[in-house]
Amino acid sequence: MQFSGLNIRFPDFNGWKNAFDSDPIGRRKSGVKRYRVYRPADDPNYVIIDLEFDTLNDAQTMLTALRKLWNKVEGTVIVAPKTMLLDLVEFKEY
Secondary structure, eight states: OEEEEEEEEOSOHHHHHHHHHHOTTOTTTTTOOEEEEEOOTTOTTEEEEEEEESSHHHHHHHHHHHHHHHHHHBTTTBEEEEEEEEEOOOOOOO
């Protein structure tokens, strides 16, 4: 399993959420198996998104598409996005 961690700051949560929900690059067809959106309790203009993929190649392809999209909207919908690709090393539920 591969994860892409996205840290995004934006000027308006509702504007960002509308853009995210419109799914302009097709998360599902790009190999995203599931995603989680986190929002810090003390910063309403920031989100952390975990996207889960089966392969590193799918994650890298999605990251390339995201960077192209971000170049078009940075400064309006999002500000200075940060990303990293992660390998899941261990997972345990209690």
